[in-house]
Amino acid sequence: MATTTPPSVGPPCYTSVHTDKTVAHLNTLKDRHPGDLWAQMHISSLEYAAGDMMRKGRKKDKARVSELLQGLAFSGDSDVEEDNKLEAYHAQKKLRLSNVPEKNWTKRDIKPNFPSWLALDSGLLNLKNEKLNPVELFELFFDDEVFNLIVNETNNYASQKNVNLEVTVQEVRCVFGILLLSGFVRRPRRGMYWEISDADQNLVRDAIRRDRFELIFSYLHFADNSHLDQKDKFTKLRPLIKQMNRNFLLYAPLEEYYYFDKTMCECFDSDQFLNGKPIRIGYKIWCGTTTQGYLVWFEPYQEESMVTVDKDLDLGLGGNLVMHFADVLLERGQYPYHLCFDSFFTSVKLVSALKKKGVRATGTIRENRTEKCxxxxxxxxxxxxxxxxxxxxxxxxxxxxxRWHGDGIISLCSNAVGIEPASELSCSDEEEIHQIAQPSIVKLYGECREGVSKMDQIISKYRVRVRNKKWYSVLVSYIIDVAMNNAWQLHRTCNPGTSLDLLDFRKYVAHFYLEHNNEIVSLIFLWRFCFKCMHCHSNHRMVAESTVKN
Known part of the structure; x- marks a missing residue:
């Protein structure tokens, strides 16, 4: 039987691939960036690589190699750029720290050299003499200029949507009356303000039709959409915010002490959160108030702040906001105002910068901002x-x-008030009440820090409840509530002992707007009825005369 020997199987034959250029490129990149991790790989010819290197796979493998080269080159460049940026940042920070002289701390009381507060509030005296009613006080802030702005932008926006709205100032005031009414007359749905029969509902039903209110409210606008600043998150409200800040400052009581803090406008669609406030979810708002809760200036929070300050001071976000508020106050006159704020804003650098402006400052301070005190x-x-x-x-x-040990440990910083005169404070400890020492700086801060909290408390009592689908409607409602708070603050100041409470004050304004629009609607209806009767009478007269002639 013949045996057959199987043919010897030799190594597979591959087509030679010319990869000299590819290897040369890789080695060039390796020599160019010897420190990069990707360049530390062993680079060899593709002839020894595993895989199918036949003619069919050449184009695919060449494409893979080119993608690899591009990816390696770009990743190397980006890493180098990031390293350069990081090194530049650290070098710049080190340079700033080296230019700052070391602090010289001494244990003694402060010797402030600010002038005494002798300012006279002539504007408030004029308001007392004018004896304004609640509507007139409210319209110090929502004046004719603001209402005309709302009317013009609302009609402009409606025309852009091909809707012939033709809203008037009186109709906008009527809409505001319903919004104010919703704060103390609450209904599950806003349509029920026209359904239930009682005194307030009849007032709403007689003032404006429901469909007309819904139409105006849905097109309510405050800025021209064709001229929006894309960098400003609140550009659709910016004209209104500017006007309200101007009016708030114009009629603000001229006081010595102000408090700057942050508050929240309730909105459950927002991702902003603020702990330690009655409202924790919504739009964060920076605000400066008097010690009684009158809002002087406000600005909604956004990542890129619209507040312009001196960048050379390097005070951070909180410090820049306080400096801007100080500039706002100084527009009324170069008085030695005293600003108080919490540890989010306070730093030794900020307090020193305010002192150079002639503004006194006191605030709690964090441990990492004490400048090695x-x-x-x-x-x-x-x-x-x-x-x-x-x-x-x-x-x-x-x-x-x-640094003082009271109910807790509190650290404060100031450029105007120190330890003396120290006072005594009653403190309970293990069922015993005894007196403890309280420095003057602690007492002053405790008296001034309630300004924003008082404003929040007043606004929360009768907050506007009617909202629409626009994201900024909650901010518009907040501005209306703040204007009502400020008007009531002026009313109490101008009428001590005989002032209305907040509910009666708000009800007065809401009822006035609704009743006034009701009278106008009735007059228009009467005029149309009379005109129709006169037209019919003239027609009857013409028919009678023609009959007599015939």
Whole structure:
């Protein structure tokens, strides 16, 4: 039987691939960036690579190699750019720190050199003499210029949507009356203001038709859509915000102390959260108020702040906002205002910058912003008795830092008030009431810090409840509530002892707008009826005369 020997199987034969250029390119990149991780790989000829290198796969493999080269080159460049940016940032930060002189802290009380507060509020005296009613006080803020702005932009927006709206100022006032009414007469649906029969509902039903209200409310607008600033998140409300800030400042009581803080406008569609406030979800708003809760200036929060300040000061977001508020106050006159704010804003650099402007400042301060002030450690101070405090003054800038043990440990910074005159505070400890020392800086801050909280409390009582589908409708409602709060604050100041409470004040304005529009609607209806009767009478007369002639 013949045996057959199987043919010897040799190694597979591959077509030679010319990869000299590819290898050369890779080695060039390797030599160019020897420190990069991707360039530390061993680069060899593709002749020894695993895979199908036949003629059919050449184009595909060449494309893969080119993509690899591009990816490696771009990734290397981006890494180098990021490293360069990081190095430049650290170098710039180190340069700034090196230019800042070291602080010289001494244990003594502060010696402020600000002038005394002698300002006279002539504007408030004029308001007292004019004896304005609640509607006139409210229209100090929502004046004719603001209402005309709303009417013009609303009609313009409706015309862009091919709707012939032709809303008037009186109709907008009537809409505002319903919004104010919704704060103290609440209904599950706004259509029920025209359904249920009672005194307030009859007032709404007689003032404006429901369909007309819905149409006006849906097209309510405050800016021209063809001239919007895309960098400004609140550009659709910017004209209204500017007008309201101008009017708030114009009629604000001229006081010595102001408080700057943040608050929230309720909106459950927002992703902003603020802990420690009655309303925690909504639009964050920066605001400066008097100690009684009158809002002087406000600005909705956005990532790219629209507040313009001196960038050389390097105060951060909070410091820039406080500096801008100080500039707003100084527009009324170069008075020695005293601003108070919490630890989000306070820094030694900010307090020093305000002092150069002639503005006094006091605020709580965080541990990492004390500029290496050698105050007693917080943990050590907790072991001391209540009423114990430690303090230091910076010799060059005359700024004091004080740490006090009360109900908790609080650290404060000021350029205008220090330790003396110290007062006594009643404190309960384990069922015993005893007196503890309280520095003057702590007492002052405690008296001024309730301004924004008082405003929030007043607004929350009768907040506007009617909303529409536009995202900024909640902010419009908030501005109306703030204007009502400010008007009521002026009313109480101008009429001490005989002022209306907040509910009666708000009801007065709402009923006036609704009743006034009702009278106008009745007059228009009567005029149309009389005109129709006169027209019919003239027709009858012409028929009678023609009959007599015939």
């Amino acid at each position: 050698p105050l007693m450690n917080v943990e050590h101070m907790r072991k001391m008795k209540k009423g114990y405090f430690d303090f230091r003054v910076e010799e060059n800038e005359e700024v004091i830092l004080c």
